[in-house]
Amino acid sequence: MNLKQNLFKLIYLFVLTFFSLSLGAKPFPKSFHTEYQLYQEKNILGEVLVNFRKKNNQYVINAKTNTEGIMKLLGDREIISQGKVSSNGFSPQVFKIKNKKKSKKNISALFDSKKKELKINYKGNIDTYLLKKNQLDLLTYLYQFNFESLNKKNYKFDIIDGKKSHTYFYKKVRQEIITTPKGELEADVYEGKIIEKKNSEHMLWILRKPYRFPIKIELKTKIGININQVLVETNLF
Numbered sequence: 001m002n003l004k005q006n007l008f009k010l011i012y013l014f015v016l017t018f019f020s021l022s023l024g025a026k027p028f029p030k031s032f033h034t035e036y037q038l039y040q041e042k043n044i045l046g047e048v049l050v051n052f053r054k055k056n057n058q059y060v061i062n063a064k065t066n067t068e069g070i071m072k073l074l075g076d077r078e079i080i081s082q083g084k085v086s087s088n089g090f091s092p093q094v095f096k097i098k099n100k101k102k103s104k105k106n107i108s109a110l111f112d113s114k115k116k117e118l119k120i121n122y123k124g125n126i127d128t129y130l131l132k133k134n135q136l137d138l139l140t141y142l143y144q145f146n147f148e149s150l151n152k153k154n155y156k157f158d159i160i161d162g163k164k165s166h167t168y169f170y171k172k173v174r175q176e177i178i179t180t181p182k183g184e185l186e187a188d189v190y191e192g193k194i195i196e197k198k199n200s201e202h203m204l205w206i207l208r209k210p211y212r213f214p215i216k217i218e219l220k221t222k223i224g225i226n227i228n229q230v231l232v233e234t235n236l237f
Contacts, residue, residue: 025146025212027087030054034213035233038071040225045071048229052143059085061139073223075101081139083111087149088138095160097138109160111135122163129165132158143166146212155190167195178205178215181232185215201211211236 024203031053034063038046046067053060067076070160077100083093095109101190110119111131118131136144148155155170170190188194194200202219206212 012034025150026210027209028054028143028146029236032236033234034236036217036229036231038065038067039228039230040070043069045069045227050139054085057084057086059083059090061143063139069219069225070223070225074221075099079139081137083140087147089134089144090136092135092140092160093139095137095139097162107162109137118160118165120160120163127163128197132165134158135160135165137161142214145206145214148212150208150212161194166197169193169195175208176205180215180230182234182237185231187215 001112031051033052034050036048036050037044038048046065046069048063048065049186050061050063061080063079065077065079067074068111077116078096078098080096080098081090081092084091091111093111095111097107099105104123106122108121110121112119113131116131118129118135120127120129135158141159143156144157145155153172157168157170158165159168170192172188173191174189176187178187186208188208190204191202192205199220201216204214204218205216207215214229215235217229218226219229221228
C-alpha cells in the first residue's frame with residue numbers, strides 16, 4: 001500500500017508540475033511589432049514603436065519614441081537591446097539609448113558574461129561595474145514577464161535604465177480588463193518602484209495571455225508630468 005501511495009504521489013507531483021508549466025505564456029514568435037500612444041489625460045503626447053525579432057538564439061528589440069507637445073522637452077529617443085534569448089528569457093549583450101535631441105547624452109552598455117563585467121559608455125567615459133546575475137535592461141525586462149511564472153505575486157529585476165543599474169520591484173495588486181483598440185484584454189496589474197530612487201512609483205499592466213507583455217504603463221516623467229503609455233496596435237494576436 002505504501003508503495004502504491006508513494007507512486008501515486010510521484011505521478012501527481014509530475015502532473016501538477018507539468019500543468020503549472022503549461023500555464024505559462026506562449027513563446028514569442030520570430031518577430032512582432034507593437035505600438036503605444038502616450039497620453040496625459042486626453043492629450044496625446046507621442047507614440048512608442050517597438051519591433052522585436054530573433055534568429056536562432058539571438059534577438060534584437062528596437063523601441064522608438066516620437067514625442068509631441070510638452071514631451072518635446074525630453075526629445076525623441078531610440079532604445080536598442082540585443083543579445084541572446086532562451087527558454088529562461090533574455091541575456092542582453094548590447095544596450096543603447098540614443099537621444100535624438102542631444103546626442104551627447106547617448107548611452108551604450110556592453111554585457112560581458114565571461115568576465116562578469118558591465119561597461120557603460122556615457123559622454124566618452126567608460127565605467128565598469130560587476131555584471132549581476134540575470135541582469136536586464138530597460139527594454140528586455142518589460143518582455144521578461146513572458147518567461148516568468150504566471151503564478152508569481154512579486155517580481156524583482158536588476159535593470160540598466162541609463163548610466164547605472166537599478167533594482168525594479170513589482171507587486172501584483174489585482175487583475176483587470178483593459179479596453180484597447182485591440183479589444184478588451186485581461187491584464188495583471190502591478191505596483192512598481194525603483195528601490196534606489198525616491199518618488200519612483202509607477203503602475204504596469206501585463207497581458208495575461210496568449211503572451212505576457214505590457215499593454216499599459218503609468219508613470220511620472222523627469223519633467224514632472226504623469227503619462228500613460230497604452231497599447232494601440234500589435235500583430236502578436
